[in-house]
Amino acid sequence: MKEYPVIGQMLHNGLTTCEGCSMEIVARAMLDILGPRTVMLTPPSCSAILTGAGLETGWKVPSFMSNLEAVAAYASGISEAYAILGVEDVNVVGFAGDGGTVDIGLQALSGAVERGHRFIYVCYDNEAYMNTGIQRSGATPPGAWTTTTPSGKIGPKKDVVAMLAAQGIPYLATASAGFIEDFQRKVRKAKDIDGPAYIHVHAPCPTGWRFAPRQTVNMARLAVNSGLWPLFEITGHRFRLTYRPKQLLPVGEYFRSQGRFSSLDDSALDLVEKEARDSYERLLKRHEEENG
Amino acid sequence: MTGHKYMALDGNAAVALGAALCRVQVVAAYPITPQTPIVERLASEISSGKLKARYINAESEHSALCATIGASLTGARAFTATASAGLALMHEVTGVAAGTRLPIVMPVVNRALPSPWSLWCDHSDAMGERDQGWIQLFAQNAQEALDFIIISYRLAEDERVLLPVMPSLDGFFTSHTVQGVKVPDQELVDVFLPPYRRSKPYFDFNEPAAINPLTTPDVFTEAKRGHQVAMENVRKVLPEVFGLFAQHFKRAYSPITPYRIEDAEIILVCMGSMVGTVKHTVDLLRGQGLKVGLLKITAFRPFFKTEVRECLKYAERVAVIDRSAGLGSEGPLSLEVKAALYPDGPAVYSFSAGLGGRDVTPRTIEKIVKYTATHKSTQDPVWADLKGGVLD
Numbered sequence: 303m304k305e306y307p308v309i310g311q312m313l314h315n316g317l318t319t320c321e322g323c324s325m326e327i328v329a330r331a332m333l334d335i336l337g338p339r340t341v342m343l344t345p346p347s348c349s350a351i352l353t354g355a356g357l358e359t360g361w362k363v364p365s366f367m368s369n370l371e372a373v374a375a376y377a378s379g380i381s382e383a384y385a386i387l388g389v390e391d392v393n394v395v396g397f398a399g400d401g402g403t404v405d406i407g408l409q410a411l412s413g414a415v416e417r418g419h420r421f422i423y424v425c426y427d428n429e430a431y432m433n434t435g436i437q438r439s440g441a442t443p444p445g446a447w448t449t450t451t452p453s454g455k456i457g458p459k460k461d462v463v464a465m466l467a468a469q470g471i472p473y474l475a476t477a478s479a480g481f482i483e484d485f486q487r488k489v490r491k492a493k494d495i496d497g498p499a500y501i502h503v504h505a506p507c508p509t510g511w512r513f514a515p516r517q518t519v520n521m522a523r524l525a526v527n528s529g530l531w532p533l534f535e536i537t538g539h540r541f542r543l544t545y546r547p548k549q550l551l552p553v554g555e556y557f558r559s560q561g562r563f564s565s566l567d568d569s570a571l572d573l574v575e576k577e578a579r580d581s582y583e584r585l586l587k588r589h590e591e592e593n594g
Numbered sequence: 595m596t597g598h599k600y601m602a603l604d605g606n607a608a609v610a611l612g613a614a615l616c617r618v619q620v621v622a623a624y625p626i627t628p629q630t631p632i633v634e635r636l637a638s639e640i641s642s643g644k645l646k647a648r649y650i651n652a653e654s655e656h657s658a659l660c661a662t663i664g665a666s667l668t669g670a671r672a673f674t675a676t677a678s679a680g681l682a683l684m685h686e687v688t689g690v691a692a693g694t695r696l697p698i699v700m701p702v703v704n705r706a707l708p709s710p711w712s713l714w715c716d717h718s719d720a721m722g723e724r725d726q727g728w729i730q731l732f733a734q735n736a737q738e739a740l741d742f743i744i745i746s747y748r749l750a751e752d753e754r755v756l757l758p759v760m761p762s763l764d765g766f767f768t769s770h771t772v773q774g775v776k777v778p779d780q781e782l783v784d785v786f787l788p789p790y791r792r793s794k795p796y797f798d799f800n801e802p803a804a805i806n807p808l809t810t811p812d813v814f815t816e817a818k819r820g821h822q823v824a825m826e827n828v829r830k831v832l833p834e835v836f837g838l839f840a841q842h843f844k845r846a847y848s849p850i851t852p853y854r855i856e857d858a859e860i861i862l863v864c865m866g867s868m869v870g871t872v873k874h875t876v877d878l879l880r881g882q883g884l885k886v887g888l889l890k891i892t893a894f895r896p897f898f899k900t901e902v903r904e905c906l907k908y909a910e911r912v913a914v915i916d917r918s919a920g921l922g923s924e925g926p927l928s929l930e931v932k933a934a935l936y937p938d939g940p941a942v943y944s945f946s947a948g949l950g951g952r953d954v955t956p957r958t959i960e961k962i963v964k965y966t967a968t969h970k971s972t973q974d975p976v977w978a979d980l981k982g983g984v985l986d
């Protein structure tokens with residue numbers, strides 16, 4: 303039997319995230335790489351559960367609860383202050399949901415990236431405002447039910463990764479809660495970047511997506527293996543797929559094992575599948591061009 | 595050795611020099627009229643290497659203050675400045691700066707809040723922040739603007755206080771008017787204001803804690819109470835710091851400053867740049883035999899209630915001139931004065947004047963005094979310089 307390393311010791315146990323929460327898995331895996339010389343910033347979101355309530359905290363590192371739209375702005379100040387104080391070994395890390403990143407926090411993130419401060423921003427994307435009770439975000443995929451898109455979201459999932467690529471951020475990656483080792487490799491890279499680094503982690507949420515908690519990792523892997531969430535990184539301008547499924551799975555299983563996509567009929571799924579494949583092909587081509 | 599250089603500076607230049615003399619380590623800012631020259635000048639001091647600090651060109655005032663808060667959390671001395679709409683945009687996080695008890699100094703170059711748009715001075719911007727838990731000082735001129743930066747850091751970093759300070763200077767009247775200013779020598783400032791050291795750091799890697807987390811009804815009230823206690827401590831610490839400043843720099847300040855009030859029947863109360871004009875008008879009216887005096891308010895938060903009452907209680911009438919309207923009620927300074935005098939002080943007359951940059955002239959002030967002298971009481975706030983208004 304394969305031996306798995308014990309992970310996640312930089313967060314206390316007994317947190318009040320839901321059963322099967324992938325955001326918590328991602329946080330634990332992230333801190334294993336970052337280590338104790340880390341300052342964590344979380345906005346109001348499910349990640350704030352880790353920062354804690356009242357007199358208790360989950361992190362075994364110092365943390366600050368930021369405002370929803372301002373994680374990257376706070377990180378800017380902390381990072382520059384440590385630089386002037388001569389403190390060089392601290393990781394300044396923002397850990398925010400999709401809402402705090404692609405909607406209300408986009409301006410601060412874009413500004414901080416453009417200015418080039420040294421900080422790491424990890425967005426766990428559970429594709430809606432979950433802690434406030436499942437309202438749609440810019441990252442909610444087309445067709446998905448939320449309490450504010452009761453008949454399914456109209457319009458695309460906002461592609462913040464492409465936006466940041468266009469800004470020329472020094473390190474940019476997608477990752478998945480179903481591919482922890484890949485994610486951890488990316489965190490390790492981000493840690494050594496002398497500038498902003500951004501990792502966007504697909505983070506299935508059993509509560510908001512309506513699937514059984516034990517299926518979390520499976521759901522994350524299905525998204526990647528059906529070509530819906532490709533894993534790649536862009537270092538400087540070099541694009542590299544970090545995981546290539548042998549053969550893409552049909553998207554049906556991913557969509558049909560969640561309760562939030564009932565507005566999508568089979569023909570809609572055919573379209574989604576075609577788009578996913580086309581876009582994966584383009585990435586594959588780019589990968590081959592840039593990596594010989 | 596005089597201990598200073600005498601220079602011709604406008605208020606903005608004085609503020610920027612003040613910040614540089616305080617050896618601020620992080621400046622995060624976003625330009626807005628009439629504050630812009632402050633941050634331009636600091637950017638150039640930092641880029642030339644004269645000031646060893648980091649300059650963050652924030653993409654908004656909201657981010658500017660967040661970055662300033664972040665910097666202050668690490669233990670660096672942090673600075674920003676703003677005005678009007680910029681301050682309003684920061685409103686969400688002014689509470690964070692104060693609630694996390696950070697010694698940030700953020701001058702506000704007073705400018706009216708829209709709507710309609712105005713580039714010019716009134717106090718509506720600063721007044722929007724009056725209950726956010728910042729110390730608020732109002733400078734009368736460029737000298738005070740410079741001195742209040744130095745005083746503010748010393749006050750803010752006092753362990754009995756640990757609160758952010760918002761020194762206000764009037765847009766254009768003070769920020770853009772060149773005046774003679776004594777700029778203290780760096781060595782003297784270094785003695786008065788030693789490097790900032792918190793006895794317990796916020797980000798402590800040996801004893802990690804969550805700063806500013808979600809709190810329950812079980813602890814929120816006590817946290818707020820701690821903040822209020824710090825505010826109360828300012829009543830003691832601010833006069834101490836003013837005293838220390840006078841020893842070092844030979845310029846005396848006070849949270850409130852009376853002028854010719856001993857036998858005054860009518861005392862005018864105001865703050866900011868109009869204080870100079872009011873003082874001048876008091877002298878004029880005294881020349882005409884009118885028993886008028888002035889109470890200048892420097893510290894608006896905390897409000898020095900007891901001291902204000904002591905100064906005003908023997909007057910027959912008190913006329914408060916607010917530079918903001920207090921829509922739906924009356925000017926905030928007048929409300930404070932009334933509360934300080936309750937229940938048995940002199941009658942208080944509430945005036946607003948100088949909104950959106952309108953000059954508060956000696957003529958306007960004279961009219962205010964005459965109205966106060968000849969009316970038994972007034973229920974409504976009087977808009978003193980309103981065209982077609984009761985004093986026109």
Ligand SMILES: Cc1ncc(C[n+]2csc(CCOP(=O)(O)OP(=O)(O)O)c2C)c(N)n1
Pocket residue numbers: 346347348349370371398399400401402403428429430431432433434439
């Ligand atoms: C300025 C502001 N507006 C609204 C809110 C309410 N609010 C708190 S968290 C949140 C959504 C967060 O969603 P996301 O970032 O995706 O995190 P998740 O809850 O999904 O983990 C909202 C709208 C707030 N805290 N601050």
Ligand code: SF4
Pocket residue numbers: 318319320321322323324325326348428432433506507508509510
């Ligand atoms: S709502 Fe989703 S993301 Fe939030 S704690 Fe529960 S499972 Fe995790």
Ligand SMILES: [Mg+2]
Pocket residue numbers: 399400401426427428429430431432439
């Ligand atoms: Mg979310």
